[in-house]
Amino acid sequence: MRIATFNLESLDDRAATGDFADRIAVLRPQLQRLRADVLCLQEVNGHSATRRGMRGLPALDRLVEGTEYEGFHRVVSMNRGGRRPSDRHNLVTLSRFPITEHRQIWHNLVAAPDYRPITATPRPDAPAPVEWDRPILHALLELPDGQRLHVVNVHLRAPRAAWLAGQKEDHGRWQSVAGWAEGFFLAAIKQSGQALETRLLVESIMDGEAEPLIVVCGDFNSDDREAPVRIIRGDEEDTGNGHLAARVLVPLERSLAESQRFSVIHHGHKVMLDHVLVSRPLLGWYRGAEIHNEALGDELVSPATIWASPDSYHAPVVAEFAAPP
Numbered sequence: 146m147r148i149a150t151f152n153l154e155s156l157d158d159r160a161a162t163g164d165f166a167d168r169i170a171v172l173r174p175q176l177q178r179l180r181a182d183v184l185c186l187q188e189v190n191g192h193s194a195t196r197r198g199m200r201g202l203p204a205l206d207r208l209v210e211g212t213e214y215e216g217f218h219r220v221v222s223m224n225r226g227g228r229r230p231s232d233r234h235n236l237v238t239l240s241r242f243p244i245t246e247h248r249q250i251w252h253n254l255v256a257a258p259d260y261r262p263i264t265a266t267p268r269p270d271a272p273a274p275v276e277w278d279r280p281i282l283h284a285l286l287e288l289p290d291g292q293r294l295h296v297v298n299v300h301l302r303a304p305r306a307a308w309l310a311g312q313k314e315d316h317g318r319w320q321s322v323a324g325w326a327e328g329f330f331l332a333a334i335k336q337s338g339q340a341l342e343t344r345l346l347v348e349s350i351m352d353g354e355a356e357p358l359i360v361v362c363g364d365f366n367s368d369d370r371e372a373p374v375r376i377i378r379g380d381e382e383d384t385g386n387g388h389l390a391a392r393v394l395v396p397l398e399r400s401l402a403e404s405q406r407f408s409v410i411h412h413g414h415k416v417m418l419d420h421v422l423v424s425r426p427l428l429g430w431y432r433g434a435e436i437h438n439e440a441l442g443d444e445l446v447s448p449a450t451i452w453a454s455p456d457s458y459h460a461p462v463v464a465e466f467a468a469p470p
Contacts, residue, residue, distance in 0.1 A: 146466045149181035150362040150419055152459035157190035158204035163453030169208055171455040177212060179463045185298040186237040187364045191230035200229045214239050220247040222282045236282040236298045243287045251280035254345040255338055264324045266311025275331060277339045278302050283346060295350050299343055299363035301373050302336040340373040351392055359424040361394060368417050369396045394422040397434045397464045408436055408460040410443045421464045430466040437461045
């Protein structure tokens, strides 16, 4: 069994986004190389064929056409109304195995905290909720031997300052350091809030099953030493309680050589932002991992030098498992 995660970087087949045939030529071989039985995708854009039509994922449909993934079971995150996919950055989970249940978590376990900005102009009279940008997608899969696999697909907020009224101009320039700092603080609340909600989802699964098979994968926008991943992992060194060791989620990239552990190149720095975290029972099935980063471009430098690059600036990550006798 192979489980993979891949941020497709705003997958969209509309003309304004560039030549989609180029994207297919680059991305489809990457998907086929994964040979995934379960594939978690991030940043899949949606739109309708007509102005009043139902919004779907035509770019993804075209990308997987003719591949094994075309016939996989599929679940997709929905917009805030819960009626259709969002126009940008949907989560999609594809599975060879039947998906018996699925749900999205978006402030179901953690209420949006109220906050009154300090530097916004004009300053609001009252606090307002700080909501997460995206949901968490949870799918329950039925494996051939009758066991259940919980797949949690995440895309956490990037550590990029959130917008504040009167502090950020249209072209991205901030009016003050204080405004940027408060925007960065708000982004950290959003990112850590998503991480907390993910951890509470994992806790609820562990409370309900004796030895749950859980995988949490996606674009975490942080490495395994930063707060968001630490919140989701729940390492015993953080809790200080050995009795909680069975609840720790393990980052599988740690089994690879340190020189291979990167899924993004950011201004020359190699960083691991995309992860596959597993519960201890699933760790017993683990056989190995791959990060397909050989052709990875720099996410800051390359867009400035390449017009309409068809690449994703995230490397796919895949982990292989074999059920014990």
